[in-house]
Amino acid sequence: MHMPDGLINAPVSIGAGVLVAGAVAVSLKKTKGSLDSQTAPMAGLVAVFIFAAQMINFPVAAGTSGHLMGGALAAILVGPWVAVLVMTVVVGIQALVFADGGLSALGINILNMGIVTVIVGTLVFALTMKVLSKTKSSIVAASAIAAFISVPAAALAFVIEYYLGGNATYDPMTVLISVVGVHLLIGIGEAIITALTVGAILATRADLVDGARKFLPKQKLIIKDSVVS
Amino acid sequence: MKLSPERVVLDTNNAHEHGHGVGDHLYVHRHSLVHDLPAQVKTVAAIVFIFVVVLTPVHAVGAFAVYLGLVFVVVKIADLPFPLVLRRMLIEIPFVLFAVLMPFFGPEPRVEFLGLSLSQEGLWSAFGILAKGTIGVATSITLAATTRARDLLQGLETIGVPDLLVQIASFMLRYSAVVTDDLSRMKVARESRGFSATGVKHWKVLANSAGALFIRSYERGERVHLAMLSRGYNGTIIDLYKPVVTKKDWRTAMALPIVAASIMVIAWITL
Numbered sequence: 001m002h003m004p005d006g007l008i009n010a011p012v013s014i015g016a017g018v019l020v021a022g023a024v025a026v027s028l029k030k031t032k033g034s035l036d037s038q039t040a041p042m043a044g045l046v047a048v049f050i051f052a053a054q055m056i057n058f059p060v061a062a063g064t065s066g067h068l069m070g071g072a073l074a075a076i077l078v079g080p081w082v083a084v085l086v087m088t089v090v091v092g093i094q095a096l097v098f099a100d101g102g103l104s105a106l107g108i109n110i111l112n113m114g115i116v117t118v119i120v121g122t123l124v125f126a127l128t129m130k131v132l133s134k135t136k137s138s139i140v141a142a143s144a145i146a147a148f149i150s151v152p153a154a155a156l157a158f159v160i161e162y163y164l165g166g167n168a169t170y171d172p173m174t175v176l177i178s179v180v181g182v183h184l185l186i187g188i189g190e191a192i193i194t195a196l197t198v199g200a201i202l203a204t205r206a207d208l209v210d211g212a213r214k215f216l217p218k219q220k221l222i223i224k225d226s227v228v229s
Numbered sequence: 230m231k232l233s234p235e236r237v238v239l240d241t242n243n244a245h246e247h248g249h250g251v252g253d254h255l256y257v258h259r260h261s262l263v264h265d266l267p268a269q270v271k272t273v274a275a276i277v278f279i280f281v282v283v284l285t286p287v288h289a290v291g292a293f294a295v296y297l298g299l300v301f302v303v304v305k306i307a308d309l310p311f312p313l314v315l316r317r318m319l320i321e322i323p324f325v326l327f328a329v330l331m332p333f334f335g336p337e338p339r340v341e342f343l344g345l346s347l348s349q350e351g352l353w354s355a356f357g358i359l360a361k362g363t364i365g366v367a368t369s370i371t372l373a374a375t376t377r378a379r380d381l382l383q384g385l386e387t388i389g390v391p392d393l394l395v396q397i398a399s400f401m402l403r404y405s406a407v408v409t410d411d412l413s414r415m416k417v418a419r420e421s422r423g424f425s426a427t428g429v430k431h432w433k434v435l436a437n438s439a440g441a442l443f444i445r446s447y448e449r450g451e452r453v454h455l456a457m458l459s460r461g462y463n464g465t466i467i468d469l470y471k472p473v474v475t476k477k478d479w480r481t482a483m484a485l486p487i488v489a490a491s492i493m494v495i496a497w498i499t500l
Contacts, residue, residue: 004324006361010283028391040393040464041457044400045450048408051401052446053439055412059426068439077443089398096272097378097402098254099369100320102362104279167287167358168328169335169351196433200440208447 002094002101002109003158010104012165017107023084023115030081046078047086051093058193071117071154072125072147073194076211077201080122087114108161112154120153121146125211134215136206140199143211147194151187155179255317255373263307263375266482267474269384274482275372281489282364287357289496293364296489300367303485307375314370321366328355328362378402383468396466400453408446415441 008016031043050070057067070090074083091110094100101109125146132138159179163172201209206216258264263271285292304314335351382402386395415438426435454462 004321004358004362005279005365006283006358007324010280013280013283024391024394028393031393040396041400041454042447042450043393044397045404045408045446045453046443047397047401048404049443049446051405052408052412052442055409056435056439057426058432058435059428085394085397089394089401092394093378093398093401095369096381097373099317099366099373101369102279102365103276103369103372104283104365167354167361169331169348169354174334192429192432193436193439196436197439197443200437201443204440205444205447208444 002091003105003112005102005104007102007167008105008108008161009165009167012161013104013107015107016111016161020088020107020110020115023111024088027081027084031085043078043082043086044089046074046082047089050074050086050090053197054090058189068193068197069113069117069151069154069190071114072121072143072150072190073197075118075121076125076143076146076194076198077209079210080118083118083122084115087118090114108158112157112161116154116157117150121150124149129211129215136199136202136212136216139202139209139212139215140195143198144191144195148187148191151190152180152183155183255370256377257309257313257374259308259375261307261375262481263303263371266375267384267472267478268376268380269388270474270478270482271372271376272381272384273388274485275368277483277486278489279365279368281486281493282361285361285493285496286500287353287360288500289493290356292492292496293360295492296364297360297367299485299489300364300371304367304371307371309371309374314367314374317370318363318366321362324362325359328358331355331358380472383472387471387474392465399466400450404446404449404453407449408442411445412438412442 050073053068053070053073055067071083071087074086077083078086088110091101091114092106095103095106095109125142128142128145129138132142156176159172159176162168162175166172166175198209198211202212206212207219282293282296285296304311332347332351332355333345335348335354338349339346340349340352341347379399379402382395382399385398386392419434419438424431424434426432
């Protein structure tokens with residue numbers, strides 16, 4: 001959910017903005033250092049993918065439906081550094097071009113939906129893969145767990161911001177229980193969709209899944225003498 | 230959040246366009262002072278204005294009325310249709326509910342209103358969220374309706390937003406129509422095979438589409454990258470056309486936050 005202006009006070013909003021700027025600076029440095037330094041077109045298309053994937057409606061029941069947030073998915077697919085940049089751009093464009101989310105809350109929205117989800121998703125995925133066997137099905141399972149945790153983690157980040165600078169009179173404890181509680185449910189949906197999507201990509205282009213690359217055996221290039229008919 | 234399947238408009242930088250460019254979802258074409266201001270100047274002015282609004286004490290009811298009036302003046306100068314702005318402001322509704330429920334749960338002291346016991350502090354907080362949120366969303370909509378996405382990105386780069394972020398954003402906007410078209414083709418393909426999603430049991434099919442969409446998008450990114458490399462792309466995009474920003478532009482745009490800031494100062498002093 002994109003926060004509007006006025007819900008969180010100015011100092012906390014600016015503080016969130018500073019954290020975002022820091023995370024983006026680190027991510028820019030990390031992606032610049034990587035082998036393919038000119039990743040902009042690829043990252044741009046991944047941003048469109050996240051943007052479009054958020055538009056796929058997953059019907060739940062009785063006319064309600066949910067959609068993906070995509071932070072953990074992006075982290076697993078393209079790695080945390082590119083994912084931070086991609087999610088920052090997606091949330092930023094939503095605010096500036098689509099008027100979705102307050103301008104003063106831009107830092108908060110990017111932090112919660114773009115950075116916390118990516119960091120938590122990455123960490124949970126890495127930790128889960130440490131325990132599990134290094135197979136495709138465990139990559140799918142780890143994606144599910146990472147996506148599941150990332151959603152209430154984003155909600156928790158909001159509750160912390162609310163505790164520090166919320167302009168509302170709801171008791172922070174009540175907000176904690178209700179907001180995180182609801183997002184545990186949303187997290188289940190996010191987990192299923194993320195796992196199924198990662199599974200679908202692993203089945204056809206496993207080499208594109210950044211999180212899977214180091215766990216799967218390197219594919220050998222085989223050149224055969226003649227075409228077997 | 231919706232994207233209409235807009236078509237790419239010939240992307241010449243200085244031609245006079247009446248059509249919509251890619252990503253100009255909320256853009257309303259007019260010839261006005263607000264439209265003519267450079268994008269980054271408008272964006273900075275809007276952000277400073279919103280922070281002034283957010284920093285104003287909630288008890289200064291009059292100040293918020295003036296702020297709302299200021300936004301309406303800008304909407305008027307920009308020649309935007311009011312019904313359109315109001316309709317787009319409906320995006321705020323979920324938070325209206327959040328705010329409206331607040332007085333019922335807030336702390337003591339309580340006031341009686343139409344037989345309801347309402348928390349006084351809750352009422353003020355609810356008013357604050359509604360007032361600030363409403364002014365905020367109206368400002369965002371005015372900014373989006375008067376600024377082309379392409380100008381915005383170009384403008385952001387000149388005020389220090391990292392080049393790579395701007396490039397990612399421009400690729401995202403440029404290809405959003407292409408990728409959403411991909412998505413709708415997949416939908417057509419699914420439905421022409423008799424599929425309609427009704428519940429959780431259909432998520433696997435939808436997720437397969439999402440997976441296919443990722444592979445298509447990624448591979449398209451690779452192709453675009455290679456095509457650009459073969460045309461001499463080295464990581465930076467050179468703009469042949471640089472918008473000229475004058476001091477007058479800044480003065481005009483900053484008039485809004487400066488007037489608002491003086492109101493805020495008065496509000497703080499008099500309360």
